[in-house]
Amino acid sequence: MPDETAARTTVTERAIEEIKAKIATGELEPGQRLPTERDLAAELGLSRSSMREAIRALTVMGVLEARHGAGIYVTRLEPGDLLETFGVVAEISRGSTLLHLVQVRKILEPAAAAAAAARIDETGLARLRAEMNAMERGTTAEEIVGHDLEFHRIITEAAANPVLAAILGGLNSRTFRARVWRGYREDGVFPRTFHEHDQIYRALAERDPDGARVAAAVHIGAVEEWARRQANEDPSETE
Amino acid sequence: MPDETAARTTVTERAIEEIKAKIATGELEPGQRLPTERDLAAELGLSRSSMREAIRALTVMGVLEARHGAGIYVTRLEPGDLLETFGVVAEISRGSTLLHLVQVRKILEPAAAAAAAARIDETGLARLRAEMNAMERGTTAEEIVGHDLEFHRIITEAAANPVLAAILGGLNSRTFRARVWRGYREDGVFPRTFHEHDQIYRALAERDPDGARVAAAVHIGAVEEWARRQANEDPSETE
DNA sequence: TCTGACCGAGTCATCGGACCATTCATACGG
DNA sequence: CCGTATGAATGGTCCGATGACTCGGTCAGA
Structure with missing residues (x-):
């Protein structure tokens, strides 16, 4: 088995971690706009449905904010959020x-x-x-x-x-x-x-x-x- | 407009609140198994995709737990979860x-x-x-x-x-x-x-x-x- | 009778596509 | 110059199909 790091994790969870990592490292900053759902899905190599689940998860965590018709944004990342x-x-x-x-x-x-x-x-x-x-x-x-x-x-x-x-x-x-x-x-x-x-x-x-x-x-x-x-x-x- | 209570909220958010309410009132108890995604979607009147987003949200909150091939369960609802x-x-x-x-x-x-x-x-x-x-x-x-x-x-x-x-x-x-x-x-x-x-x-x-x-x-x-x-x-x- | 491998139904995971609803910038007309 | 109309961009929702995994029951063999 060549790929061992994958372990037992869903693609959605991996996407969640990827986005979180991008924020932790500063690659994504508060208030910044993310690519569209479709582009993100393509970039991370998963379907839009799964990508949407990841975005929804990060939304309820208060990390991301999805604005209908406008795009996805990183919140201010303040404790209240x-x-x-x-x-x-x-x-x-x-x-x-x-x-x-x-x-x-x-x-x-x-x-x-x-x-x-x-x-x-x-x-x-x-x-x-x-x-x-x-x-x-x-x-x-x-x-x-x-x-x-x-x-x-x-x-x-x-x-x-x-x-x-x-x-x-x-x-x-x-x-x-x-x-x-x-x-x-x-x-x-x-x-x-x-x-x-x-x-x-x-x-x-x-x-x-x-x-x-x-x-x-x-x-x-x-x-x-x-x-x-x-x-x-x-x-x-x-x- | 007859339906006013809907306000400006997504169907997914409504589903999240419905499930949370069922748990708060004791209709769903710790460890209990929920209906399948399809049944839940039908019951709450939304598509399976949107239902899955709601389930994912409740999963990251530590309220639900989805077991591949086995079903969806309420967690023990302990603070650690x-x-x-x-x-x-x-x-x-x-x-x-x-x-x-x-x-x-x-x-x-x-x-x-x-x-x-x-x-x-x-x-x-x-x-x-x-x-x-x-x-x-x-x-x-x-x-x-x-x-x-x-x-x-x-x-x-x-x-x-x-x-x-x-x-x-x-x-x-x-x-x-x-x-x-x-x-x-x-x-x-x-x-x-x-x-x-x-x-x-x-x-x-x-x-x-x-x-x-x-x-x-x-x-x-x-x-x-x-x-x-x-x-x-x-x-x-x-x- | 007991054991264990096998198998199939049930269920979550993922995908791809389609269409609707909302936003926003731009072009147009006054 | 301003307000409005318009259309592209983008998130929200739905549908159908297929793969992956779990679990209970079945059945052959000891």
């Missing part, structure tokens, strides 16, 4: 994985809050106040979840680390957060949440990294408690 | 994003080390010693990188959080780590690295979470310094 798929984990996970997701968030969110405390400006603080007020006035769960998400998004944005922001964004997918809120509307968790947000805000306003870290940890701790109960109950679905 | 694409970020990132990646690792790795200190058993400690010895005896850069990776992998595994392990695994992709090692073989960083690993090991052996946290933070700090220089130098490629 590349980590978009991160959210699916939060969307389809259940049982103990939910707990593990929250535990990771419990590590990252306090660190983000601490970093934000040193960097956030008056504009950011004002936006936080606006979200807190809007959340407290909110009526529908949908509305409240939206302001809750935005509150945390502003903080992670202020931490000035796109990778951190993208990961926390994935951990905080809307559907996931909605599940949490739906889960515990029982006792008076709304007032407590408002209070916790207020604690975080105060620490940020006072430029107190350690205070922000602790306040954020306490806040996530409440969510962790819910996830722990979920994991201990029936791990399979009950909806 | 779902977060496999995380590594591409580390593979194709450069410039300031490298620094941001390391900074996130600087947050997670100490937390993982602290968690591991409370849980690691004698077997794990023995494996750590073995990796340290093998690394010190290693000759080729390839070999050293391998033992370095394994050392950290054992620790993250001992932290008993699959999500955390998967994220750190992506942050520690082989190609990324190799770039770091290639970057600074100048001064005596090898002895220092050995010493740092030893510090981490000692803290773990003594079941000292805070000691492990600090030792890990120091260790990552060295890598961070390298990434910072990389980001400050020419942000574009120079290879």
Whole structure:
């Protein structure tokens, strides 16, 4: 057998690797346009169908972007683009994985809050106040979840680390957060949440990294408690 | 126009969402087999080609697994499966994003080390010693990188959080780590690295979470310094 | 009866071609 | 000079055919 390197891999996977390699080496740069599907297929020696599968795969990874009628382009390759798929984990996970997701968030969110405390400006603080007020006035769960998400998004944005922001964004997918809120509307968790947000805000306003870290940890701790109960109950679905 | 919900989305994207929804609602469970490509295409009302693109997309996300000649299956849906694409970020990132990646690792790795200190058993400690010895005896850069990776992998595994392990695994992709090692073989960083690993090991052996946290933070700090220089130098490629 | 090679149906992998939908630059007409 | 029409370029979708692989059942031989 002469050709040994081929191993047991599909042509599509090989095409994916080839394109990724071209980007890793700098042969393809962010924003650059690629040849047409037909030309790419000819160049890499496969059919257009298989080439399209490879392009689709790189598209969902956030590496490429296909514009109908216009061509295929490399994305900006910023963390936000590349980590978009991160959210699916939060969307389809259940049982103990939910707990593990929250535990990771419990590590990252306090660190983000601490970093934000040193960097956030008056504009950011004002936006936080606006979200807190809007959340407290909110009526529908949908509305409240939206302001809750935005509150945390502003903080992670202020931490000035796109990778951190993208990961926390994935951990905080809307559907996931909605599940949490739906889960515990029982006792008076709304007032407590408002209070916790207020604690975080105060620490940020006072430029107190350690205070922000602790306040954020306490806040996530409440969510962790819910996830722990979920994991201990029936791990399979009950909806 | 009667159908308004269609919006501006491709049939493939719709199919991806449909399958994801079926998994999120529990209609499809981990390990379960799906209908054939043809049946799925007929069921969702699109061609087999487009259906294949959707399946390919879900495959790279780690949600589905296509077995040649056998059928399409839902994966176990564990974090390790779902977060496999995380590594591409580390593979194709450069410039300031490298620094941001390391900074996130600087947050997670100490937390993982602290968690591991409370849980690691004698077997794990023995494996750590073995990796340290093998690394010190290693000759080729390839070999050293391998033992370095394994050392950290054992620790993250001992932290008993699959999500955390998967994220750190992506942050520690082989190609990324190799770039770091290639970057600074100048001064005596090898002895220092050995010493740092030893510090981490000692803290773990003594079941000292805070000691492990600090030792890990120091260790990552060295890598961070390298990434910072990389980001400050020419942000574009120079290879 | 048990074993193991064989075989065929089922299924994914790949290909080639055709046509539709959208974009964009260019030429045309006012 | 500007807006519009037009057509080539290009991605999106569909179809049919063939190859490659898996897996279960069959059947000859011990």
